[in-house]
Every structure is written in structure tokens, then in C-alpha cells.
């Protein structure tokens with residue numbers, strides 16, 4: 001364990017975050033993730049520095065009160081929320097989304113193929129995950145409202161960044177409140193009999209299993225967790241795909257090569273780079289004693305590049321070796337990502353489509369997103385290819 005973050009190449013975001021300790025190996029990160037009775041998730045989202053000042057005042061006065069749901073909760077309460085959403089991420093559910101997702105990607109690529117150029121994030125990496133999480137939730141949105149929801153979610157993510165100026169944080173807080181109102185109204189008008197996640201939340205509320213605040217916060221949490229990370233997952237894998245043309249033929253030809261490529265991209269450039277836990281009792285870890293009340297940052301990016309776990313070539317992009325599948329890109333333990341199968345499917349389908357564009361290359365250098373307390377990846381990827389005459 002270190003008092004400051006260990007650099008891990010491209011994966012580091014370069015932003016200072018509020019933490020007393022940073023994990024610096026795979027073993028330490030795994031120990032934290034697998035010991036929830038010592039390393040608590042409760043309220044980890046509450047203590048954002050950006051939630052102070054004017055933005056915090058606005059949220060306190062006009063927003064719903066804080067309530068723990070999934071990512072910021074511990075057992076046994078956490079289980080109540082997890083069980084509610086789990087059926088909507090089963091293998092069968094994800095399988096039913098394969099064709100809609102594939103059609104989405106094919107249509108988008110068919111539109112741009114003759115032009116020989118596109119900006120991948122705005123064309124596919126951003127709208128695809130939003131459409132898919134919208135389908136899981138049961139939100140039928142016009143493309144206009146999709147854009148609006150996306151903008152609100154982006155502002156919510158920016159709200160978690162302590163480095164933004166206060167005026168910007170206030171604007172982001174207003175977006176967050178708009179999203180809260182939107183989700184609240186959507187839930188009020190949603191069909192209680194619908195076979196989708198919002199339908200399940202409406203039923204759970206009427207059966208007294210959820211408060212209104214929990215219902216809205218849970219739906220918002222799934223909405224944002226389901227697309228912001230996947231957009232980065234697609235983007236980071238796509239950049240690696242362009243950077244390593246030696247894998248293009250295999251990725252095009254074999255599903256197993258596509259899957260291996262996806263895992264390696266998630267390992268070396270994980271969308272979720274840092275997340276936090278609160279120490280509930282003094283504990284020895286990594287040669288130090290962390291004290292009750294300390295805030296620990298789990299450094300997923302460093303864990304995934306740990307040579308002790310991944311081998312001496314851990315820093316190199318080498319899709320394939322089975323051990324690398326054990327990366328921490330989707331977390332581990334009680335909070336392990338429930339959307340990992342859906343996310344992997346979406347990334348795989350995009351790589352499959354990109355592998356059909358001859359001579360694929362960057363038309364301009366891709367751009368890394370602004371540093372964020374937890375997320376990392378590319379947010380602009382201008383591509384070109386040899387368009388057929």
C-alpha cells in the first residue's frame with residue numbers, strides 16, 4: 001500500500017483524489033475487494049469533494065435525499081438491491097440483446113462505410129451502450145431525449161471531479177437534478193406489468209420493498225453504470241485495435257480471438273481505474289496497517305499490470321494467455337460488475353464491425369478524456385479506411 005498513487009503508464013488519469021492509501025499490487029486490490037467486512041463500500045459515493053460548496057448546497061436543497069443502493073452499500077442491504085437487478089443481466093437476457101446490438105452497429109457502419117471516415121465515440125461507442133441499457137431498463141427514448149440523457153449523465157460524472165471550477169460544478173449539479181426529475185417521472189409513468197428493469201422497480205416499490213428515493217437512485221445508478229463505462233470499454237479496445245494491426249485478421253475471423261482481444265484491452269486500459277472503500281477496522285495489508293476510518297483507493301489499472309500476477313510481460317499488449325482473463329477490470333467479490341457479459345458483447349461486436357473496414361487507421365490522433373477520479377479512456381477517435389469506389 002502507498003500513500004500516493006503508483007504510476008501505471010497510459011492507465012493513470014493524473015488527477016488527485018481523496019484517499020489515504022492506494023493499492024499497488026494485484027494481491028492488495030484483491031484483498032480489499034474480497035474483504036467487504038473490513039473494506040466497506042458504504043457511502044463511498046457520498047464523500048465526493050465536489051459535493052461541497054454551492055453545488056452541494058443546490059443538491060441538498062433541491063435533490064432527493066441520499067440513500068445507499070448498490071455500489072455504495074454493504075451486505076446485507078446491498079443484497080436486496082443486487083437481487084432486484086440480477087435477473088435483467090442473466091445470460092439469457094444478454095443473449096436476447098445480441099441481435100439488436102449487432103443491428104445497431106451494422107446500421108451505423110453501413111451509413112459511414114462509403115465515406116471512409118467516422119468519429120467512433122459519437123457514432124457508436126457512446127450511443128450503442130446507451131441504447132442497450134435503455135433496452136434493459138425499458139426506456140423507450142427518441143434520439144433527442146437519448147442525447148439529453150447522455151449529456152446529463154456526462155455532467156453527473158464530471159460532478160465527481162474535484163478539479164472543475166465551481167461554476168462548472170453548479171451547472172453539473174443542475175444536470176444531475178434534471179436527470180433525477182426525469183427518472184422520477186419515467187418511473188411514475190412506467191407500466192408496472194412491463195418485463196423490464198423499470199417495471200421490476202415499480203413493482204418492488206408498490207410491494208414496499210423499495211422507498212421512492214431508493215427506486216430513483218437505483219435506476220439512475222444502473223443507467224449511468226451501464227453506459228459510461230462501456231463507452232470507454234469500446235473506445236479503449238478500438239484504439240488498441242488500430243494500434244495493433246497484426247491482430248486484425250484473427251479478430252475478423254475468429255470469435256475466440258475477438259474475445260481474447262477484448263480481455264487484453266480491458267486489462268491494460270480498464271475504464272474503471274480507481275474505486276474506493278472505507279476501512280472499518282484496523283487491518284494489516286501490504287506491509288502496513290491501515291486504520292479504521294481511512295479511505296482506500298483500489299487501483300484496478302495498477303493491479304492489472306502487476307507482473308507478479310500477469311507475468312514479466314504484463315505491460316505488453318498480448319491477447320491470449322488464459323491467466324490474463326483474471327484481470328480486475330470488472331471488479332471482484334460482492335460488487336463485481338453485473339453488466340460484464342453485456343459490456344463484453346458490445347465491445348466484441350464493435351471490434352467485429354471494425355475488422356471489416358479495410359486499411360483502418362486514425363485520421364487524427366485519438367484524444368484521452370479529461371482526468372476523472374475513477375474513469376479513464378479515450379473520448380474522441382477519428383478513424384478512416386479505404387472506402388470502395
Ligand code: HEM
Pocket residue numbers: 041070071072082133136221222225226227229230231232233234270271272275328329330331332334335336337338339340342343344
Ligand atoms: C466495460 C464496461 C464496464 C466496466 C469496465 C465496468 C466495471 C465495473 C466495476 C469495476 C465494478 C465494481 C465496483 C466496485 O467494486 O465497487 C462495477 C460495478 C457495477 N457495474 Fe459495471 N462495468 C461495465 C459495464 C457495465 C454495464 C454494461 C452495466 C449494466 C448494464 C454495469 C453495471 C454495474 C453496476 C450496477 C455495478 C454495481 C454493482 C454492485 O455494487 O453490486 N456495468 N462495474
